[in-house]
Amino acid sequence: MRIIIFIIYNLIIYPLFLLIIFFLSIFNHKIRNGFIGRFQTVEKLNKHFNKVRSNSLIYWFHCSSYGEYLQIEPVIAGIKKKKINSIILLSFFSPSGYDNAHNKNVDCKVYMPLDFYWTISSILDLVRPNKIIFATSDLWYNFIWVAKRKNIDTVLIGAKSKKYFDKKLSFLHYVYKPMYRSITKIFTINKNDAFVLNRYIGDSNSKAVYQMGNPRYDQVIANAKKILDDNKKPILERENILLFSSMDSDDRNVVLSHAIRYMEKNKNLQIVWVSHEPTDQENKYLESMFTRRDISVSVIDSIENFSDNESRVKIINIVGALAKLYWKVKVAYIGGGFSTGVHNLMEPSVAGLPTIFGPNYNEFDEALEILNNKSGFCIEKGSEFIEILDQLLNNDQRLLLTSAAAKDLIDKNSGVSNKVVEAILSH
Known part of the structure; x- marks a missing residue:
C-alpha cells in the first residue's frame, strides 16, 4: 500500500498541487511570494550549510504559518539554551510565517523545499539534521519518508486528531497513516488526541505518542514579562x-x-x-x-x-x-x-x-x-x-x-x- 501511495503522490497528487498553487499565485501576491521563495531554498541552504562542520548539532524546525511558529518559538529558545552551539534551521510553508518570524536563535530561515523525492534527499544530505521537528500538521510525504530512510529522527509537536483518522473510506486516511507511522515521536496537547492518534497509527514498534500540553503558553508568558x-x-x-x-x-x-x-x-x-x-x-x-x-x-x-x-x-x-x-x-x-x-x-x-x-x-x-x-x-x-x-x-x-x-x-x-x-x- 505504501508503494502505491508513494507513486500516486509523486506522479499525481503533488504535481497537481503545484499546478494549483502556480495558478493561484497569478492572482495572489502572498501565494506568489511563497511559490517563488521555494525555488530559492536550495541556493540559501547551499550557501549556509556548505560552511557548517560535519559534526555540528542541527535541528530543523518546520511549520506552516506564523501561528504554528508561535507554538514552537519557546521550544527553539529552550534547545538553543541547552545546546548553545547547535544550528537551528527554520522552514515555512506560508509567507505569513516566513515574513513575520524574526528570531535571534534561528541561524537559517527558508521556505519549505519542493517535496520531490530526489530534491528532499539531496537537501537532507546537505543539511544533515540531527532531528526534524514539525509543528501541528504541516506534514510532507517525501520529507518524512526520506528522513526515515536516512535514519533521521522526526518529532511532531502539537499533533491533533483529524476526522479522516476514523474514516476508512477516505483516501486521506491511507495517505497520512504511513506519514504518522514514520514519525519518531508525537506530542499531543490533550489526552484525547493522544488516544485517537495511537488508535490510528496502530502497531508500530518505532512509535511513541505523548500527551504534553501546548508550549505556546510559555511563549505568551515570555512576551508578557x-x-x-x-x-x-x-x-x-x-x-x-x-x-x-x-x-x-x-x-x-x-x-x-x-x-x-x-x-x-x-x-x-x-x-x-x-x-x-x-x-x-x-x-x-x-x-x-x-x-x-x-x-x-x-x-x-x-x-x-x-x-x-x-x-x-x-x-x-x-x-x-x-x-x-x-x-x-x-x-x-x-x-x-x-x-x-x-x-x-x-x-x-x-x-x-x-x-x-x-x-x-x-x-x-x-x-x-x-x-x-x-x-x-x-x-x-x-x-x-x-x-x-x-x-x-x-x-x-x-x-x-x-x-x-x-x-x-x-x-x-x-x-x-x-x-x-x-x-x-x-x-
Whole structure:
C-alpha cells in the first residue's frame, strides 16, 4: 500500500498541487511570494550549510504559518539554551510565517523545499539534521519518508486528531497513516488526541505518542514579562474599556450594532477596536458607524498616542499592539469565532482578561480550557454578548473571579516547552 501511495503522490497528487498553487499565485501576491521563495531554498541552504562542520548539532524546525511558529518559538529558545552551539534551521510553508518570524536563535530561515523525492534527499544530505521537528500538521510525504530512510529522527509537536483518522473510506486516511507511522515521536496537547492518534497509527514498534500540553503558553508568558510592570494594572484598577481584538467582518456584523447601543446607554464605556487586517476602507466604515451616533472616534497610528487620545472609540491602525493593549482594558471580545475560527485567546488570558468569542472554537484546545474554567464565554448572537458584557462590567466580584481564572489557566499550563525540549533531546 505504501508503494502505491508513494507513486500516486509523486506522479499525481503533488504535481497537481503545484499546478494549483502556480495558478493561484497569478492572482495572489502572498501565494506568489511563497511559490517563488521555494525555488530559492536550495541556493540559501547551499550557501549556509556548505560552511557548517560535519559534526555540528542541527535541528530543523518546520511549520506552516506564523501561528504554528508561535507554538514552537519557546521550544527553539529552550534547545538553543541547552545546546548553545547547535544550528537551528527554520522552514515555512506560508509567507505569513516566513515574513513575520524574526528570531535571534534561528541561524537559517527558508521556505519549505519542493517535496520531490530526489530534491528532499539531496537537501537532507546537505543539511544533515540531527532531528526534524514539525509543528501541528504541516506534514510532507517525501520529507518524512526520506528522513526515515536516512535514519533521521522526526518529532511532531502539537499533533491533533483529524476526522479522516476514523474514516476508512477516505483516501486521506491511507495517505497520512504511513506519514504518522514514520514519525519518531508525537506530542499531543490533550489526552484525547493522544488516544485517537495511537488508535490510528496502530502497531508500530518505532512509535511513541505523548500527551504534553501546548508550549505556546510559555511563549505568551515570555512576551508578557517583556512588558513593564508599570503598564500591568490589576483588573479593577483599569479604565472601563472594552477591546475588540482581531476582528473580521463576520464578527463585526454580529456585535457592532449591539456595542454601539450599549455605549449610548453607558457613557463611561470606551472601546478599542483592532481589526485582524486593518485597512483604510474598514477604518472608514467603523468611523461612520460610531460618528452617526455622535460617539467620538479616532484612528490611532501609534500605540504611544493611545493614552493621550480622549475619543471614546479608538481604532488601532497598526499590527503588533495587542499584547500591550490587553493590559489596559477590562474585557476583550476575540474575533474569528464567526468565521474561520477564534483567534489567539492566550494573550488576553495572560493579562487576566475575561474573553468573549463566537461559536467556531472547537479546533482550539485553549478555547475549550477557557470555557471549562469559566474565564471566557461563547456567544451565538449579539444580544448574548451584551448580557455577558453587562454582567462583567457591573459586577466587580464576577470580573475579579473571571480574571483570576484566566491567570490560573496560564499558570497551570506553564512549563510545557521545557518538557518538550527534554523529550526532543532525549534518545
